[in-house]
Amino acid sequence: MPIYCVGHKIPDSDSICGAIALAYLKNQIGEDAVAARLGELSPETAFILEKFGFEAPELKLSYAGEQVYIVDHSEVTQAPDDIAEATIVGIVDHHKLGDLTTSTPLECWIRPVGCSNTVIKMMYDFHGVEIPKNIAGIMLCAILSDTVIFKSPTCTTADIRCVEALAEIAGIEDFKGLGMEMFKVKSAVEGTPARDLVLRDFKDFDMNGNLVGIGQLEVIDLSVLDAIKPALVEDIAKLKAEGKRHSVLLLLTDIMKEGSELLVVSDDTAVVERAYGQNLAQGKVWLDGVLSRKKQVVPPLQEAFA
Numbered sequence: 001m002p003i004y005c006v007g008h009k010i011p012d013s014d015s016i017c018g019a020i021a022l023a024y025l026k027n028q029i030g031e032d033a034v035a036a037r038l039g040e041l042s043p044e045t046a047f048i049l050e051k052f053g054f055e056a057p058e059l060k061l062s063y064a065g066e067q068v069y070i071v072d073h074s075e076v077t078q079a080p081d082d083i084a085e086a087t088i089v090g091i092v093d094h095h096k097l098g099d100l101t102t103s104t105p106l107e108c109w110i111r112p113v114g115c116s117n118t119v120i121k122m123m124y125d126f127h128g129v130e131i132p133k134n135i136a137g138i139m140l141c142a143i144l145s146d147t148v149i150f151k152s153p154t155c156t157t158a159d160i161r162c163v164e165a166l167a168e169i170a171g172i173e174d175f176k177g178l179g180m181e182m183f184k185v186k187s188a189v190e191g192t193p194a195r196d197l198v199l200r201d202f203k204d205f206d207m208n209g210n211l212v213g214i215g216q217l218e219v220i221d222l223s224v225l226d227a228i229k230p231a232l233v234e235d236i237a238k239l240k241a242e243g244k245r246h247s248v249l250l251l252l253t254d255i256m257k258e259g260s261e262l263l264v265v266s267d268d269t270a271v272v273e274r275a276y277g278q279n280l281a282q283g284k285v286w287l288d289g290v291l292s293r294k295k296q297v298v299p300p301l302q303e304a305f306a
Contacts, residue, residue: 003023003032004033004066005033005071006019006080007116008072008073008203009078009204010038010200011038013044013048013145013146014071015072016045017048017142018120019057020138021124021131021139022071022120025120025127026069034058035058037057037058038060040059041056042200042201043186043200044145044182047181048142048145049138051137052170054138061080062082063083063085063086064082064086065085069089070093070100074097074099075095076099076206077211078203088102089107090107090109092116093116094113094114094115094116094154096294112156113156113158113159114143114146114155115147117142118159118162121165133170139166140163140170144176145182148218148255153291153292183218187219195235197228197232200215200217204243204245207305208302210247211244211245211246212246212247213236213240213245213249214297216250216251216260218253219252222252222254229252232250233283236250236263236265247271249263249266249301253291258288258291261284261285262286264285272301275300275301276300276301
């Protein structure tokens, strides 16, 4: 029975590239493993996989009776719907410890770094397994994406060193240039339906019994979103009603200005205002210096709901 290496719902590049890299590693150390995914690829992830010659991992939504290695999260809301009927054999992650539980011991690699692929690089080093050129390429792209080319406050020295080492393996001299290519792909929003943009990088969180959805759109110039902002606001309101969520937040992140405009639809906007110490104006607020959902958006909001 293979181990399925799978990331979270609405997978990002870290989730997909991490599943591929982890499955390869597991197979090299004698454990039968298969990379899988819980959703469609984002344009950025499709760009990365195509650049390094990979097909998308298998789309698999049901894991009852299977062995699963969870990548890039440890939250029930982000896991397969039937995860309680699966056997979780491991978790590799860089977020806060979530609410997944197991009935048997498991392998855990959780580090306070900017990306799960940084942790997976540590796993390769630990097991003494050589990283193939193409896998090194997708791993470094995932780290550049998650750390916003090292600008995110989540970025650590470990992330930078891993990118440098992976770039050498992959034969990539200008990895920051490659990072900008990726973000240009992310910024190409024209003609894309609002729902697709809202869900491009979206995660649900259980905050003291309240379901809160938080999405993020990262672009190199926020003005590309000006024309479609009303449609985005309308769609997050629909998403809130459809999912019976307490709140839906959408971060519009300008990686060059290094800040985010936060769009909010909530049953209680006072909770959001308390979390970030700023008043909303027509459901919006600019958060200077905020680039990371994981480090700068989720923790204060979780605390405000406590």
